[in-house]
Amino acid sequence: MVPLPLISQIPKFNQVSRFCMAMKKQEEMVVASSDRYETRIPHVLSVAGSDSGAGAGIQADLKTCAARGVYCSTVITAITAQNTVGVQDVNIVPEGFVSKQLKSVLSDMQVDVVKTGMLPSTGIVQVLHQCLKEFPVRALVVDPVMVSTSGDVLAGPTIISVLQEELLPMADLVTPNLKEASALLGGMPLKTISDMRHAATLIHQMGSKNVLVKGGDLPDSLDAVDIFFDGKDLHELRSSRIKSRNTHGTGCSLASCISAELAKGSSMFSAVKASKQFIERALRYSKDINIGHGPQGPFDHLCRLKSREQSSYSQGCFNPTDLFLYAVTDSGMNERWDRSITDAVKAAVEGGATIVQIREKDAKTRDFLEVAKSCIKICHAHGVPLLINDRIDIALACDADGVHVGQSDIPAHEVRRLLGPNKVIGVSCKTMEQAEQAWIDGADYIGCGGVYPTNTKANNLTVGIDGLKRVCLASKLPVVAIGGINHTNAAAVMGIGIPNLRGVAVVSALFDRQCVLEAASKLHATLVEATTSNV
Ligand SMILES: Nc1ncnc2c1ncn2[C@@H]1O[C@H](COP(=O)(O)OP(=O)(O)O)[C@@H](O)[C@H]1O
Ligand SMILES: Cc1ncc(COP(=O)(O)O)c(N)n1
Ligand SMILES: [Mg+2]
Structure with a gap:
């Protein structure tokens, strides 16, 4: 078998990329004018970290998109050694190589929506920002992953300012959990639903078109309550809180499900509501499964098929x-x-x-x-x-x-x-x-x-x-x-x-x-x- 050359070895990569873009234009025209349109599969690109335990990160995104009938390509930003006990180690992918992965996918494949998870260095956020300007997509969903459910740091506080300056102004939706919303707001304490509502309006001012503050970790709450703000109206989204240890990866899965629904053509609010239902259903189905010995188990995204x-x-x-x-x-x-x-x-x-x-x-x-x-x-x-x-x-x-x-x-x-x-x-x-x-x-x-x-x-x-x-x-x-x-x-x-x-x-x-x-x-x-x- 002839080995494929690395992209860096291909002369004039820009020419290749321009050629691909021209092909893409042509393809769109064919697609719009014939029944091939129906065979095009909606496409989400997940830019996130790998979780060796496969409950969160890239693996959760792949499974969620598969469960929703959407194609998912992947750009890996970090490799984590992780299980149900916690995160044992993190290996950050150099930003130059993240940039290469982004260009490979974005220059060739018809990506509808980009979803981001763990972005562990300011350099990675910057190359992503650059690539999205060069290859615009229909929607950008930012899950500002900072700390895992187990309490381990996945992206340090230094990324906050670059997230705010470069990524949030481009985002269609940002989905912080309580700790991340608090970090974005300089450590503001968030303890009640009314605090979450206030946080959603403040984070909206950072430039994302919509904000979803997730309340999975809200203390003393019988329901799982999230707050959605579209710049005009605040909505309180409630579902029953499933009593289970298997909630590792809910945040990643929620954001990728929203991205998958957007890729299929849903409006933002419908996508958010359908995705919250998806998480609730998957958690309910998986509440008694037993994987690993630690306190945070994964859930089963493909429960519907099973x-x-x-x-x-x-x-x-x-x-x-x-x-x-x-x-x-x-x-x-x-x-x-x-x-x-x-x-x-x-x-x-x-x-x-x-x-x-x-x-x-x-x-x-x-x-x-x-x-x-x-x-x-x-x-x-x-x-x-x-x-x-x-x-x-x-x-x-x-x-x-x-x-x-x-x-x-x-x-x-x-x-x-x-x-x-x-x-x-x-x-x-x-x-x-x-x-x-x-x-x-x-x-x-x-x-x-x-x-x-x-x-x-x-x-x-x-x-x-x-x-x-x-x-x-x-x-x-x-x-x-x-x-x-x-x-x-x-x-x-x-x-x-x-x-x-x-x-x-x-x-x-x-x-x-x-x-x-x-x-x-x-x-x-x-x-x-x-x-x-x-x-
Ligand atoms: N025990 C639970 N039962 C039902 N829904 C939950 C539960 N825990 C989290 N969720 C939902 O999962 C989604 C992710 O929330 P959260 O766990 O706060 O995010 P993250 O995983 O980023 O910390 C939210 O929609 C939240 O309401
Ligand atoms: C690679 C990676 N990305 C994201 C999360 C957050 O998921 P959770 O908050 O459920 O631990 C994680 N633990 N690992
Ligand atoms: Mg969680």
Whole structure:
């Protein structure tokens, strides 16, 4: 094998870099004008330290981005010898080599968002600042890592002034924890939520467009409270505080999840809220795992994929949170946009769909089965269940996660008999009586609609928001709303505030769009916004 030359050995590196930038421009043009756009994967560059224990730093960023379906490249600023006891040693990468890594990635790959973690020397901050001026990206998220949860210093106080002067004015978001916020503010004590609010406004004056002061370490707080400030409004973001030793790396993971969501196209506030939910879910799932002997354990970022394997569908317990963003395919729409069902499904799950139903009314049985098999692979790789509309034979043949039936299809109790206790069964219901019957028949959830008029189903009676409310209140099963729902009315639907309404099912809002991935991430962000409380 011919060894690759080091970049320093390539003559006229600038020419190479200009060539790459020109290629990038051309690529963008092709991408915008064809369906290749959908296959572009959102990209976060993490500039951070390596944690040998893999709970925090670069390793946490890679796992978080993987869990969120986003590509993550890495520029390593330091190598730490670290475990659940603490940090045993730190080896700082020379700034010249950090600069080379940055140029390698930024000159070649289409980075959407840069996320920074441990920046252990002023020289590293300076080269980063320089590179970001040379290769601007869509967003910069700065996690000003200074001290590890174990209390070990990862970046000394000398970096504070260069962070303030060079990096924060370029940042879209800065995410200090309590100790870091205090250090940025010259040692100001931060003990209460009101102190955190005040700190957020002061740090905002250092130039970052948004500030998130994280309260993981707030003493005596029953909830995990973070304060978000966008320069205008202060928001208090609360989640339950998970009692666990496994919280090492929460800060890194939160910032990389926010970056991943921004890379997918979310607005800043939606990205922050979705990421806080992600941390809470991962901590809850990992609260009892046991890695290492020290006081600070790592958590499991890929829990969603794991929980699916052990799942639900093999254990016979359906998870209603899967109904959050329910994608229903339509072959007519895919034909119109000249894409395959599998491409459409891939884009929908990459954009954030949490469950998929294949609905093929006209397909030949054998083609339908092949499509279903490929779609199951795609969905399961993302931890998303796949259901088949109506065709129990297809669901059995491809071992789908379940079936969705309408009122004129095979009755749900027969479906249960055929599929057994472990598969998911959904039933379309317009009335309270139908919802009651679905429960008696052993269904797992009901779909209620059409909430709004729609072209997808001919002669479909619209139940409206009031009909949806009535059915939700009466139903003993979780409900997903369907019919004419899109990103402009999804908030109003979820806003009815009845706890067993668990999400929205959509057809046109995802598949009658040029870019399914973008439509799915927008709708996902809208739903997160509509369902997360803020004060
Ligand atoms: N025990 C916990 N339960 C739930 N959320 C937590 C817990 N600890 C931290 N968090 C959340 O994790 C994120 C990172 O916070 P924090 O631990 O303060 O940052 P860092 O890891 O940088 O010290 C925040 O959103 C915080 O609210
Ligand atoms: C390389 C590296 N980067 C960041 C952190 C902070 O993470 P935490 O605050 O959870 O210890 C860390 N411990 N190590
Ligand atoms: Mg922490």
